[in-house]
Amino acid sequence: MNYLFEPVQMHNKPLVYGPTTRSTASYPGFYHWHQCCEILFIHQGSGFVIVNQKTYEMRPGMMFFFQPFQLHKIYASVSENTPYVRTMMFFDPHYFNQALHPFRARHAIFERLWRSAQPIEPIDLQFRLAWMEQVFTMYDDRCAVGKGINAEEDMIMLLLHILEAASDTELGRQQNKGAGIEVRPFSYAEQIMSWVEEHYAEDIHLEDIAQRLHLSKSYVSRLFQQETGGNLSEYITARRIKQACRLLQNSSHAVERISEEVGYPNVSYFIRLFKKVVGTTPLKYRSAARQQE
Incomplete structure (x- = not known):
């Protein structure tokens, strides 16, 4: 079995955004982990994601949040007729733990995603798919004209958009009920x-x-x-x-x-x-x- 630590080159930035990517070639996947947080949003595609020894179906509107050093595998069943279209981003959670503090409700959801010792289920945003695609298109356009996502406020706004969408899911409802979390120990x-x-x-x-x-x-x-x-x-x-x-x-x-x-x-x-x-x-x-x- 192929396990690989993939260090993400942050290039002195707290967040690295990969514009929406389309694949039509084979995408077998492999087990790997990173030193930072990763968000994977599925626009199109079928396959599965393995994390925390559980297998989850990949489908449009699914968002996966991977904690630092969390082993995971992504497998997409790809062809010309069934492309794998996704948006990925990597970020330093310690930086955004401070930056998101003024936004109490959104920060609480972020902390639950980042720190929870309990397995975080994939977040089903299919009901917000059109809106999420508008959000990512806006940031994709910035990257296309060479601006990228460099300003701190752009990075914070991107995460706030994502956390806002997550607040309308079961994850947000758990947070609104005041359900506590078992905090995982830091590596x-x-x-x-x-x-x-x-x-x-x-x-x-x-x-x-x-x-x-x-x-x-x-x-x-x-x-x-x-x-x-x-x-x-x-x-x-x-x-x-x-x-x-x-x-x-x-x-x-x-x-x-x-x-x-x-x-x-x-x-x-x-x-x-x-x-x-x-x-x-x-x-x-x-x-x-x-x-x-």
């Missing part, structure tokens, strides 16, 4: 990412993370590499630069202040690092971002 990598989310603006030392997890420093680094396929120091850098991009876009703060707020007291080092990661200087990034508004 080590998720615990590390959660700790970084709270402390990225500080002077981070590997020893601090190791003490929090009651593990050795070398074991922390090795665990993170094994579970995510990435380097811990690179993840910390990516999280800090991601926040710097957000502040450059949405505030008028000086570069010196932003540098300090994301954990780099040496502004010269921050500028060099920013250019290495993003490909341009902070001020040029801010200028380009505002020209696109």
Whole structure:
């Protein structure tokens, strides 16, 4: 049996959106998992999805939510007459856990999807299929003209549209009844990412993370590499630069202040690092971002 950890390359973004894709060639599928959350929405197609040792029928209007490190398999029965049409997106749940906080009802549904230890059934949105396709067409059009989904508000709005649709299903009704959830334990990598989310603006030392997890420093680094396929120091850098991009876009703060707020007291080092990661200087990034508004 083929199991594969597929690290998603987030490219310093909290959400990666794959425009609606159509397949008419064989799509056998394989067991795999990611370090982030994944949403799969079925526009057309037949087949099955296996998750939590259960098999679910694939049909138009079905939405599947996969938690980080959750093993799943997607099999589509594909031909010229029966294409497999889907929209997929991947996102950092720790980032959106904070970003969605002002939207209490929608945040509660998001948290149930992300944190529940109980298996999350596929969400049947067939009754909202036309509306969902309008939503995805809007974002597909943005990608087609080269804009992509880069602005924080676009990413938040996309998830809010999806959570709004989910609120009209059994999942939303459970939430409205106040039904509690059994929270699943975080993997080590998720615990590390959660700790970084709270402390990225500080002077981070590997020893601090190791003490929090009651593990050795070398074991922390090795665990993170094994579970995510990435380097811990690179993840910390990516999280800090991601926040710097957000502040450059949405505030008028000086570069010196932003540098300090994301954990780099040496502004010269921050500028060099920013250019290495993003490909341009902070001020040029801010200028380009505002020209696109």
